[in-house]
Amino acid sequence: MSEAQKKEKGGQVDSPEAAGKGAGPPPNENGTTEEAVKPFYDASRKYLEAIVSAQEAAVKDALQAHLEFQQAARQIDQEAYDGVMEATKDHLDRMSEQTEGGVEQTYLARAQSQFEYESEVRRVYADAQAKLSDTVQSAARPEERDLGKRFTALQENAYEEYVADLQRAWSSGSALDPEAMKAIAANILCTLQAEPR
Numbered sequence: 001m002s003e004a005q006k007k008e009k010g011g012q013v014d015s016p017e018a019a020g021k022g023a024g025p026p027p028n029e030n031g032t033t034e035e036a037v038k039p040f041y042d043a044s045r046k047y048l049e050a051i052v053s054a055q056e057a058a059v060k061d062a063l064q065a066h067l068e069f070q071q072a073a074r075q076i077d078q079e080a081y082d083g084v085m086e087a088t089k090d091h092l093d094r095m096s097e098q099t100e101g102g103v104e105q106t107y108l109a110r111a112q113s114q115f116e117y118e119s120e121v122r123r124v125y126a127d128a129q130a131k132l133s134d135t136v137q138s139a140a141r142p143e144e145r146d147l148g149k150r151f152t153a154l155q156e157n158a159y160e161e162y163v164a165d166l167q168r169a170w171s172s173g174s175a176l177d178p179e180a181m182k183a184i185a186a187n188i189l190c191t192l193q194a195e196p197r
Contacts (some may be wrong), residue, residue, distance in 0.1 A: 046161075062147050083128075
């Protein structure tokens with residue numbers, strides 16, 4: 001009903017001050033709605049920071065393990081390359097040597113040198129393959145695969161602490177108004193939906 005309609009019917013018109021009193025959420029016994037909701041917001045912020053920190057730690061650990069594996073693999077590859085280069089140098093040195101005797105002796109010496117060269121190259125590659133296999137197996141050990149378990153444990157600890165913070169905030173607040181209750185519920189829902197996964 002407008003003020004003009006109230007005047008026509010003989011009713012009293014509310015003053016602007018009286019009209020303003022009913023607007024907005026009534027303060028709760030502990031103060032304003034913002035003061036009542038602040039501990040819940042703080043608990044949510046702390047929880048999300050803990051989750052992000054746990055994710056950063058997990059990513060850092062995974063990247064470190066990956067970098068260490070790559071470095072070991074590159075070292076094995078370099079050792080194999082150096083071994084093949086050394087075998088090639090030795091082979092070329094033997095091939096350039098003049099052998100005494102006939103064509104058959106020269107052919108036999110070169111065939112023997114080629115056989116030794118190929119055997120050495122196969123040995124170098126077999127050693128490199130064995131070392132790489134050992135490196136892969138050591139990277140796949142259970143203690144190395146526990147990165148996911150550690151992240152999950154950190155995430156669960158953060159959640160348990162969040163619930164404890166919510167319980168403390170809830171027990172410290174008394175007689176919350178409906179607006180504060182809505183804000184708290186919305187904050188908790190947004191926090192759980194915004195949780196990085």
